[in-house]
Amino acid sequence: MGRRSGQHGGVSDLLWDDVKCFFDLDLMGSLPDVRVPNASVEDWQAVLDLVAEKGWKCQYSEGERVLPVPRAKAVLSRAADAECPDLRVWPTADVLAIFRFQAEDEVDFDVDLRELQGQDRLDVLCGFFREIGRLLGKPVLMDPEGEYGHPVLGFDVEADRVVVLADPQVR
Template sequence: MGWGAGQHGEVADLLWDDVKCFFDPDFMGSLPDVRVPDASAQDWQAVLDLVAEEGWKCQYSEGEAVLPVPRAEVVLSRPADAECPALRVWPTADVLAIFRFHADDEVDFDVDLRELQGQERLDVFCSFLREIGRRLGKPVLMDPEGDSGHPVLGFDVEADRVVLLAEPLAR
């Protein structure tokens, strides 16, 4: 792991001044898509287990109904015309990620960039991506809203940290 590893001495993955253009709601859309491609129902379950283990506050709902968090395969095997369930996860009180169970081959969630302003919130977000990426051993990518397939940043499994995947824009 090297120097400064571990939760407390960790150097920030990304510096706010370097990446703030990617957290500009006017530029990225306020709800960019965060995804783990090439996933499986087991990966979804691993995310649910991680949420429970970390003690992150969460709320599972189908339409208006708030329900206990089911097993991933139960959610993913619902009929095609059923409401798309959502799992809201708060890694901290001020930061919300909303997981949407669209498909078993992609773990997919939204974040609200308006909640991710400044270094402290950025660190929370990076830590959240890192926890998910480490648990799954897979990249976790953030795309601009509605522009899937062009990630701007994400958790890199080899580097074991969140890295920029696009050039920041000078404004």
């Protein structure tokens, strides 16, 4: 699967025409799950720091209450019956990622495929995955909604870019 040169000056990790099947709402669900496996509290904190450092717009909330972004350790050590907080992050005005603090050993977030149609938005998503993957030195994997453990694409640490992990023809 060589990169086609010449298109977009080679800046795109993935070409929309090659992967648009993975952004089909009927196939993938509208909210695929994205995860960084084998994570730690430190990784979560690194992601929170990255959001602040990049100046990405964000909003942290617990239930209906919007609060300042806490330290990752505080969120992840909350009582078991506490509401699952979420952190909404906008890498650009039109693309939203919602981080869910469900487990300290996995950084997980949802993206909305309705916002991710076309090459420009795909580039934003790939850039977001790359920032997180490079920071943590770990893969960032996207599974279809409700199909945990079957990633279709993700950031590959060795390749240092986002790659296709499933065969588009299979779906």
